[in-house]
Amino acid sequence: MAKPKYHFDITPHIIKQLGEQLVPDDVTALLELIKNSYDADASYVSIEINTIGEYTNERLFYPNQNGYILIEDDGFGMDQKTIIKSWLLISYSNKRSLNGPKEKTPQGRTPLGEKGLGRLSTQRLAEICEIFSNKVGKKGTHIAFNWKDFEKEESLSAVKVKYETYSSKKANGTTLLLTNLNNIEVWQGKNLERFKGQILQVISPYKENRPFEVYLKVNSQPIELDKFNEGLSDLAISKFTFSIKDNILTLKGNTRLTKFQGNDPLASEAFHNFVEFDNGRKLFKYLKSKISDIKRSDDPYFMSFERTFEIDKDVKLEIYNGERAKPGEFNGIINEFSYKEEQLRNENSINNIFGKYENYKDFAQAQIGIKIYRNGFAVLPYGIDESNKDWLGLSSSQTKTSFYDLRPDNVIGYVAIDEGKNFELKDKTDRSGLISNPYSRNFFTLLHFVKDQINLYQRSIRRNYNNFLNEYKTENNGIKTVNQALNELKVTKSKSDEVKQEFNDAVSNVEKAIIESGMIVKSVKNNPMYSTDLEKETVEKVNTLLNKLKVIQFTLQKLEQVISKTEKLNEVIDILEPKIQILEDQLINFSELASLGLTAESVSHEFTSIADRLAERATFYVSKLQQNKLNDADIYVFIEYINTTVTGLKIQLRHLDPALKYNREKKSLLNLTSFFEEENDYYINRFKKQHIELKIIFEDTFSITINRGKLVQIIDNLLNNSEYWLLERTKNEKDFKPTINIKIASPWIYISDNGYGISPAIENQLFEPFVTTKPKGEGRGLGLFIIQQLLDASGCTLALEPIRNEHKRKYIFAINLSNIIVR
Structure with a gap:
């Protein structure tokens, strides 16, 4: 008797279930098949969907079927061996790469397929699949199968596949014919309009971002993928482009003059009276004096800027295997649109392209969102479905203080990634986003950084525009304050x-x-x-x-x-005068309290560290006590440790105490040498744990009259800033020795460090509120602004010295105390 042959097998029904899980809808299925044409080095792919006709151009194994989808390309095609290995061996993929980038195609493309399961997309679309394919100089192979057979047979190898060879009229390429459509209603009526919108979302409408031509026809009606053309893009009220290459992030922007036009009648009147009458000439001159890197732009834009950031120095990225997990080169565009008809009243292209304003508005709003395109194909679901329109978190900054930030309902754009250059950015199995890993997390960190820098620019120009109006009006009125x-x-x-x-x-x-x-x-x-x-x-x-x-x-x-x-003016004056005084006092109190909060934040961190160390020691000695191993020497050591801890707490409290309210209003005569010697214990204790060396140089000591707590807050905020960026450099460079320098030279205090320095892109806006390159949650951009407010209240100033370090960046902060110096 022959021995039974034990082996694994699989039922065909499992394949159908697998396809349904991996390919969630018809659009995704079609997209996977288009990607196959791209991977075959095709110069084009033509897709024809016919819900009522019958395909008769070829000899079919399954004729007389109702409705079909025809996908045709001029790729390198498949021979009999390739079809058997690529199509009929489930889950095999010659595109697969275990580590690093995938092997490129003969034309240099990096394949987009990952799992070898794109063929399962056909069962989502139709019952019958017929393939006609041939390579150059070879006969064609024609195979066909019915997905219904996968439900009838007991084993996968029993599913019938029909085949034949044929002489092809084409030099090379593949034709995929799907008949007996599963969901005819998807391609009809309102669903067809919905499909048009969806296909325009998943295949890039930007020619520069689409790697090959895609022709699409539904029931003899062409769908124009290029409808989102340069005409619409030129209507953007603001346009931003960014690119990441060779550790440099380059951000460029263009802004229309009408960006400054407000919503309410008074704002519009001010815009017409003070800006529009000279085409923004005086406004630009004012803005240029405040934001030095802006330039006049060509029509239809008013002004432009270009800023560069060194990623290693300006952006905090996650470390993986001892180095920054860089996602690779990529680029993108973010266009901001306005739906206020008055801002677009002089745009002839609206009528030329869209016929009327309402059509422009409807079309623009239908395209809203920032997509991620990998080689011209959307990475779902970013910017596609409603729940993921705002994956970049634009709405989170829509507050009263940041009304002029990018808003999710007014933005259209994309991020372009490449399968070869960004091979660490991998799709989830069900195509529902990128797999979370250090590379994808840093990819999103960089995009959030871009968003934040755009918002900082938007706030800066708007804030300076408001200041321009105020100064222009008061200049004409002769009233300044x-x-x-x-x-x-x-x-x-x-x-x-x-x-x-x-x-x-x-x-x-x-x-x-x-x-x-x-x-x-x-x-x-x-x-x-x-x-x-x-x-x-x-x-x-x-x-x-x-x-x-x-x-x-x-x-x-x-x-x-x-x-x-x-x-009645006396009554008005009696009401206004105390209110104005209260507001001025509140502004001073805000600066002082906000600064106190930043100081208390750092001190509370020290308190937590001290408490944790004390708790750790206590746990150790309790354990020894429970084991009857505690001796007198242990008790003595523990008591000494408690005394040291109490001394440390006193140092922290002594540092914080001058800034508390009951001391905040007291001014005293301070000798700066004595001041820094007294605070030295606190700073040494604080920086010692971080291995930061503090150097204080008394070149020319002097005395000043100031509230001690205020001076503590000013110095603390500057040192907090230095500490943060020094620690960031330490994470990237193991042999780096961080140092902070404080130099006293009448009437100046100079504070600097050996970190990377201030990014040139923000050095001109550094003292404005909310300007920072720190990640969200780690920096508010208020520290330097608050220091400036505190110094301004005493008639003193803070400046960034023009000297640059070895990184070609400014790095020395200079505090001018000449107004409060005691001669």
Whole structure:
């Protein structure tokens, strides 16, 4: 008796289930088949979907079927051996790579397929699959099978596959014919319109980002993939491009003048009065003085900028296997659109391209979202479905303080990645996003960095635009400050009181003159026989004068109403004056309290570290006590440790105490040498654990009058900044020895470190609020702004010295204390 042959097998039904899990919908299925044409080095792929017709151009194994999908390309094709190995051996893929980038095709493309399961997409679309394919100089191979057979047979090898060879008229290529469509309703009526929108989402509508031509026809109706053309792109109110190459992130932007036009009538009026009348000439001059890297741009844009960042120095990336997990080179575009008709009223292209404004708006809103395209094909679901339109988190910054940031409903764009250059960015098995790994996480970190830098630019130009309006208005008015405006009100009230009696006398005199003149005119006119010619001539002149007096009287009556209003100015002044004073005090308190918060944050971190170490020691000695191993020496050591810990806590509290409210208002005479010697214990203790060396150089000591807590906060915020970036460099460079330098040279305090320095891209906006290159959650961009506010309250300044380090970056902060120095 022959021994039974034991072996694994699989039922065909499992293959159908696998296909349903891996290919969630018809659009994804079609996309996978288009990718196969790309992988075959095709210069084009043609797709025809016909829901009612019958395909008759070829000899078929399964003729007379209802409806078909025809996918045809001019790729390198398949021979009999390739079809058996690539199509009929489930899950085999010659595109697979265990480590590193995949092997390229003969034309240099990196295959997009990953799992070798794209063929299962055909069962999502139709019952019957027929393939016609041939390589150059070889006969063609025609195979066909019915997916229904996978439900009938018991083993996979029993599924019937029909085949034959044929002489092809094409030099090379593949034709895939799918008949007996599963979901005809997907390609009809409203569903067809939905499909058009979906296919435009998953195949890049940007020619520069699409690697080969895709022709699509549904029931004889072509679908134009290029409909999203340059015309729509040129209507963007702001346009940003970015690229990452050779450790450099380059960000470029263009902004239309109408970007500054506000929503409400007053803002629009200000824009027309102070900006539009000279095409923004004065505005640009002002902005250029504040943001030095902006330039005038070509029409239709008003201004542009270009900024570069060194990724190793400016962006915090995750470390993997001892080095930064860099995702590879990529680039992208983010266009910001406006739906305010007034901002686009001069755009002829709206009528030329879309017919009318409503059509432009509908089409633009249908394309909303930032997509990720891998070699021209969308990586789902980013920017595609509603739940993932805002995967970049644009809505999270929509607050009252950042209204001018990018908003998810106004942005259209893409990120272009490449299978070869970004091979570590891998799709999930079900094509529902990128697999989370250090490379993909750093990829998203870089994109969030780009978004943050765009938002910083948007806020900066808007904030400076508002400042421009304020300065321009006050320059014309001669009033520069709120206090000047209040004083002007007081002067107006005083002047009005002075002239009030004179005005009343004038009103009374005009009234008398009118009465007397009227009597003269009436007397002569009533007695014409007794009036001389001279009197009659005089009466005519008096009558003319009388009419002018009546006009003056009418004007005086109006002025009387105005003067009566000025009597209430005292009430207005009494209300405004204390409120203005309160607001100014609150601004000072805000700066002080915010700075205190940053100082307390660092101190609380120290408290936590001290508490953790004390708890660790206590646990150790409790364990020894429980094991009856605790001796007198242990108790002595523990007590000494507690004493040391208490001393450390006192140092922390002594450092924080001057900044508390009951001490914050006290000013004292401080010798800077004594001040830094007293604070030295705190700083040494703090930086010792981070292996940061602190050097204090007393080149020329001097004394100042200032609140001690305020000075502590100023120094702390600068040192916090240095500490953060020094630790970031330490993570990347094992042999790096971080150092902070403080130099005292009357009337200056210079603070610097040997980190990378300030990124040139933000050095001109460094002291504006919310400007930072730190990741979200690790930096607010308020530290330097708060320091400036604290110094400004004392008539002092903070500046970034022009000297650059070996990285060609500014790195020295200079505090000018000349206004509070004691001679």
